Structure formats: structure tokens, C-alpha cells
Amino acid sequence: xxxxxxxxxxxxxxxxxxxxxxxxxxxxxxxxxxxxxxxxxxxxxxxxxxxxxxxxxxxxxxxxxxxxxxxxxxxxxxxxxxxxxxxxxxxxxxxxxxxxxxxxxxxxxxxxxxxxxxxxxxxxxxxxxxxxxxxxxxxxxxxxxxxxxxxxxxxxxxxxxxxxxxxxxxxxxxxxxxxxxxxxxxxxxxxxxxxxxxxxxxxxxxxxxxxxxxxxxxxxxxxxxxxxxxxxxxxxxxxxxxxxxxxxxxxxxxxxxxxxxxxxxxxxxxxxxxxxxxxxxxxxxxxxxxxxxxxxxxxxxxxxxxxxxxxxxxxxxxxxxxxxxxxxxxxxxxxxxxxxxxxxxxxxxxxxxxxxxxxxxxxxxxxxxxxxxxxxxxxxxxxxxxxxxxxxxxxxxxxxxxxxxxxxx
Amino acid sequence: xxxxxxxxxxxxxxxxxxxxxxxxxxxxxxxxxxxxxxxxxxxxxxxxxxxxxxxxxxxxxxxxxxxxxxxxxxxxxxxxxxxxxxxxxxxxxxxxxxxxxxxxxxxxxxxxxxxxxxxxxxxxxxxxxxxxxxxxxxxxxxxxxxxxxxxxxxxxxxxxxxxxxxxxxxxxxxxxxxxxxxxxxxxxxxxxxxxxxxxxxxxxxxxxxxxxxxx
Numbered sequence: 001x002x003x004x005x006x007x008x009x010x011x012x013x014x015x016x017x018x019x020x021x022x023x024x025x026x027x028x029x030x031x032x033x034x035x036x037x038x039x040x041x042x043x044x045x046x047x048x049x050x051x052x053x054x055x056x057x058x059x060x061x062x063x064x065x066x067x068x069x070x071x072x073x074x075x076x077x078x079x080x081x082x083x084x085x086x087x088x089x090x091x092x093x094x095x096x097x098x099x100x101x102x103x104x105x106x107x108x109x110x111x112x113x114x115x116x117x118x119x120x121x122x123x124x125x126x127x128x129x130x131x132x133x134x135x136x137x138x139x140x141x142x143x144x145x146x147x148x149x150x151x152x153x154x155x156x157x158x159x160x161x162x163x164x165x166x167x168x169x170x171x172x173x174x175x176x177x178x179x180x181x182x183x184x185x186x187x188x189x190x191x192x193x194x195x196x197x198x199x200x201x202x203x204x205x206x207x208x209x210x211x212x213x214x215x216x217x218x219x220x221x222x223x224x225x226x227x228x229x230x231x232x233x234x235x236x237x238x239x240x241x242x243x244x245x246x247x248x249x250x251x252x253x254x255x256x257x258x259x260x261x262x263x264x265x266x267x268x269x270x271x272x273x274x275x276x277x278x279x280x281x282x283x284x285x286x287x288x289x290x291x292x293x294x295x296x297x298x299x300x301x302x303x304x305x306x307x308x309x310x311x312x313x314x315x316x317x318x319x320x321x322x323x324x325x326x327x328x329x330x331x332x333x334x335x336x337x338x339x340x341x342x343x344x345x346x347x348x349x350x351x352x353x354x355x356x357x358x359x360x361x362x363x364x365x366x367x368x369x370x371x372x373x374x375x376x377x378x379x380x381x382x383x384x385x386x387x388x389x390x391x392x393x394x395x396x397x398x399x400x401x402x403x404x405x406x407x408x409x
Numbered sequence: 410x411x412x413x414x415x416x417x418x419x420x421x422x423x424x425x426x427x428x429x430x431x432x433x434x435x436x437x438x439x440x441x442x443x444x445x446x447x448x449x450x451x452x453x454x455x456x457x458x459x460x461x462x463x464x465x466x467x468x469x470x471x472x473x474x475x476x477x478x479x480x481x482x483x484x485x486x487x488x489x490x491x492x493x494x495x496x497x498x499x500x501x502x503x504x505x506x507x508x509x510x511x512x513x514x515x516x517x518x519x520x521x522x523x524x525x526x527x528x529x530x531x532x533x534x535x536x537x538x539x540x541x542x543x544x545x546x547x548x549x550x551x552x553x554x555x556x557x558x559x560x561x562x563x564x565x566x567x568x569x570x571x572x573x574x575x576x577x578x579x580x581x582x583x584x585x586x587x588x589x590x591x592x593x594x595x596x597x598x599x600x601x602x603x604x605x606x607x608x609x610x611x612x613x614x615x616x617x618x619x620x621x622x623x624x
Contacts, residue, residue, distance in 0.1 A: 013622065020533075021532075021533065021534050022533050022534055022535035023529075023533040023535050023536060023539065024535055026533060070621070073464075073465050074465040075461075075462065075463070075464070075465050075621045076621050076622065077618035077619075089465075091463070091464055091465060093463050093464075094463050097459060097460060097463040097464055098459070098460055098464075115460070115464055115466075116464070117466075
């Protein structure tokens with residue numbers, strides 16, 4: 001029996017061109033029809049959440065994630081469709097709702113606990129736990145206005161998780177506190193999982209969605225794009241919008257080509273040089289499904305394809321790439337010579353692939369230099385940091401690069 | 410306030426009313442309650458925008474709780490009234506038992522008004538200013554400083570269409586003058602307060618789904 005059932009849900013907002021907020025305006029405007037635009041925040045959303053399930057909702061900004069969560073919480077009403085909720089919902093959309101800066105920590109726990117639906121008795125018996133969890137025992141009688149923002153958020157989170165929720169709706173709230181505190185929160189979530197609490201989780205942090213959620217819903221501009229097993233849905237999110245990315249690559253290509261033609265005349269440029277005997281026509285990145293993409297999950301496979309056009313027969317060319325971080329530090333470089341590959345000769349159009357088994361970068365944007373040069377290091381065509389791709393984090397490790405390793409006790 | 414009104418009306422206007430201080434004070438307390446309950450209640454939704462938008466619980470709680478707050482404030486004012494009662498050695502009778510009924514009618518009336526106003530105030534922010542003018546006018550149109558008998562018969566009917574006027578008249582009868590409240594006053598009050606509460610709830614529930622968006 002699903003605890004949350006959403007059927008054919010639609011939500012649209014009216015965006016009036018001229019908002020009438022007073023009775024006077026409403027009366028004077030009686031004979032003038034109100035003009036407005038309708039914004040469809042959500043269209044045709046259907047999903048069920050089973051009891052005890054961790055359900056993720058992902059999507060870009062403005063895809064309707066928070067609206068959906070607010071509708072489940074009962075704050076907004078759907079324009080059409082049905083939402084059935086069968087358990088007590090604890091919405092957790094923003095931390096510290098109803099916090100009063102002039103009250104002490106303990107008083108605020110009381111207020112917030114009441115708002116979140118705790119009984120008086122529960123609040124009393126758990127106040128110490130809450131303070132301990134937040135690491136704020138020393139400040140129990142300090143006024144909230146003297147707290148740092150981190151302390152306030154910790155206090156709010158600690159209170160909220162003590163409410164014994166049945167269904168917990170969370171909107172981007174995990175990213176608070178230091179590593180220690182985050183770990184504590186993760187422990188609490190794991191406990192919830194054992195206790196069979198249902199959690200609906202909205203986040204941009206794909207790493208934590210992947211780690212926690214059993215199933216995930218992907219929204220794109222208010223439409224339900226994918227629903228299913230988390231890994232697949234995240235793949236779809238990262239790789240899914242092929243059309244868009246192809247457009248982007250075309251854009252990139254058209255941006256670079258005219259620039260290149262100018263450079264041909266001057267022959268030397270900041271980002272491109274070489275005698276053009278062989279020209280690099282384009283560079284494309286392919287994801288593990290063979291689609292052109294600019295975004296990759298870390299640890300996934302990737303193929304870099306270099307399209308070239310040799311205007312005359314060239315003997316023994318060397319293809320090379322170099323990888324840079326966004327700050328321009330050289331992270332890695334290799335070429336066919338270093339890998340002991342000899343290309344006898346090329347002529348005309350063609351391409352060469354560089355296959356990456358597993359992207360070992362963790363997260364960030366990476367710049368790529370692609371070059372073709374002779375064995376004597378005379379560049380035919382050198383594209384310096386002209387290409388880039390983004391890597392999306394899938395693990396919780398810190399830093400730029402993954403180092404294969406494990407702990408042994 | 411009481412002193413000024415008392416002086417003006419009893420000495421300058423020569424009001425011939427028994428226990429005029431008490432008469433005046435009771436009227437002021439009841440009117441103050443109504444105006445306070447509706448003013449706080451009206452702003453209870455708009456003023457709590459952050460709560461409305463972030464968590465859900467029945468929104469009428471905001472309005473009802475502000476009416477109860479106003480009631481508590483009036484209880485403190487009533488203490489002054491009781492001291493006056495003792496000071497002027499006004500005797501009380503059995504009929505004072507009717508006072509709680511009147512009070513409940515008044516409370517229902519103000520909750521009904523507050524619900525409607527609170528909801529309308531979300532849509533039209535000038536409702537609060539319009540209501541302030543209404544309260545101002547009502548203060549003089551209601552028999553607070555004067556007895557309803559000063560009006561000629563036909564005008565009196567119109568004044569008594571105001572349920573608050575009936576509340577004030579009836580509570581004076583029962584509390585100060587040891588007389589039973591007139592049965593038609595009680596009937597009118599009871600029906601009016603139920604109607605107000607009912608209409609208030611309908612308006613509130615009609616607008617409630619839009620609160621989070623319009624606020």
C-alpha cells in the first residue's frame with residue numbers, strides 16, 4: 001500500500017501582468033479583464049511512494065521539485081489531479097521556520113517542536129538530546145540572535161529529526177554543518193531507514209541521492225522525465241538531454257571555427273596554432289551509451305573523438321591530449337608517441353578515439369587540449385584548452401581526483 | 410479614555426443613567442474586545458507568511474488563537490470592571506449567569522468576522538484600512554457611550570440590527586442592572602453569531618487554498 005500516491009498532478013500559477021492587491025484596484029478594474037499568463041509548474045506527474053522507501057526527486061532549477069514537495073506537504077493545492085497521503089507528513093522544506101531571534105535555544109526548541117507537531121511531553125524529554133545532537137549544550141540559554149548561522153541551522157535540524165516523522169519531506173537540507181555533523185545526520189537517516197520511515201528527498205547533490213534513494217523521479221520543466229531505480233535515473237539526468245548538448249556542441253563548433261579562420265592568417269594565436277597541414281575539425285565527447293555529452297558521472301566511461309582533416313598526406317603524425325583543471329593546472333597528458341602507437345600516414349578526413357575506461361576525476365569542469373604534431377614537435381594543429389567537459393560527483397570523497405585505495409584495519 | 414468620556418457625557422451632556430461609569434466601562438470593554446480580536450485576527454495570516462509558506466497545519470488556528478489572545482487581554486480589563494463593581498457596591502443577581510452565553514455569542518461573532526477578514530486581507534491588502542474605518546464608525550453607532558433609548562423608536566430598530574449593540578445592551582442588563590436579558594436580544598445574538606461564524610468559515614475555506622501563493 002503506497003503511502004503517497006500522486007495521480008495526474010498538475011499545478012499552474014497565474015502570473016498577472018498587473019497584480020491587483022487591493023479592494024480599490026479590484027473595484028476600479030471590474031470592467032477591465034485581468035490579463036495574466038499561466039505558468040505550468042507541474043504537468044502530468046504520476047508516482048507512488050511505498051512505505052519505508054527513500055524517494056528522490058532531482059532536476060534542474062525551476063523544474064518544479066520544490067513545488068511538488070509543497071503540494072505533498074499540503075502547503076500548495078494542486079490545480080488538477082490527486083494526491084493521497086496516508087501517514088503523518090513532516091515537511092522539512094526550510095530549516096528554522098518560526099525561530100524567534102529574541103528567545104533562547106531551549107525556548108526555540110519548544111516553538112519549533114510544536115510547529116513540527118511534537119507533543120509538549122516529547123519536547124520536554126528530548127530537549128537535552130536535541131542540544132547534544134546539535135553540539136550546543138553550552139548555549140542552551142543563549143539567545144538565538146547571538147548564534148552563528150551554522151549553529152541555528154544545526155539547532156533546527158536537530159529539533160526536526162527528533163519529531164518521529166512517518167513521512168519526511170526534505171528539501172536540500174543535508175548540506176548543513178561540518179563533516180562531523182553531516183555524518184551524524186547520515187546516521188540518523190540510516191536509522192530512519194531501519195525504522196521504516198518514508199523519506200522524500202529533493203537534492204542537487206546527486207552523490208547523496210545515489211547513496212540514499214531507492215527510487216528517483218526526474219523532473220524537467222515540470223514534466224516527469226524518468227521514474228525508477230536511482231542509478232538509471234541519475235544516468236538519464238546526467239546524459240539524458242542529448243539534444244541540448246548536441247546543440248551546445250554545434251554552438252561551440254560554430255564559435256570556434258570563425259575564430260580559427262582569423263587565426264589562419266595570423267597563424268599564431270593564444271589558443272590555437274600550427275601549420276594546418278592537418279586540421280582538427282572537431283572534438284566530441286561520448287558517454288557510456290555512445291551519446292554526445294558534456295557531462296559525465298565520475299567513474300563512468302568516456303570516449304574522446306578527434307575529427308581531423310589532413311589537407312595533404314602526412315607521415316607519422318602524433319595525436320595528443322592534455323587535461324587541465326579549471327584553474328589551468330596541467331593534470332594529465334598523453335599522446336600516441338608516449339603510448340608507442342605509430343600512425344604511418346593519414347590523408348583526408350578521419351577521426352581518432354581516445355577511450356577512457358573510468359573517469360577518475362571526482363568533480364568539476366575540466367579543460368582539454370588537443371594537438372596533432374610531427375615527431376619533431378612541429379605542431380600541425382594545436383587547440384589549447386579549447387574543449388571542456390563537466391564531471392559530476394558520485395562518491396563522497398574530497399578533492400579533484402580519485403586515488404584507488406582502501407582502508408585496512 | 411474612560412475618564413474623558415465619563416466627564417464629557419455625565420457632566421457636559423447630562424446623561425441620566427444609573428451607574429454611568431460601569432455602563433460606559435462595560436461598553437468599552439466589549440467593543441475593545443471585538444476591535445482587538447478582529448484586528449489581530451485579520452493580520453494573523455498575512456503576518457505569519459513564513460509559517461504559511463513553509464509548514465502546514467490548519468490555518469484557522471492562527472485566527473482562532475488571535476481571538477483567544479484578545480479574549481485574555483479583555484479578561485485583564487474586566488478585573489478593573491470588577492473592582493469598580495465592588496467599589497460602587499453594585500449587587501449582582503442570578504441573571505449574571507446569562508452573561509457567559511452572551512460572551513460565547515460575542516466570541517463566535519468575532520471569530521467569524523476575523524476569519525472572513527483574515528482571508529480577504531490576503532487577497533486585498535486594503536481590507537485592513539477599510540475595516541479600521543468601519544470600527545471607528547461602529548464605535549459611535551453602537552450604544553457604548555449612550556443608551557439605546559435616546560433614539561426614536563424607528564431608528565432604534567436599525568441600531569439594534571448591529572449584533573454588538575445587542576450584546577452590549579444585554580450584558581448591561583444582566584451584569585449591572587440585575588435584570589434578565591430580553592429574550593429577543595438573546596435570540597438575535599445567537600442567530601447572528603452563528604450566521605457570522607458560518608459565513609466567515611465559508612469565505613475562509615474558499616480562499617484558503619490560495620494563501621501560500623497569494624501571501
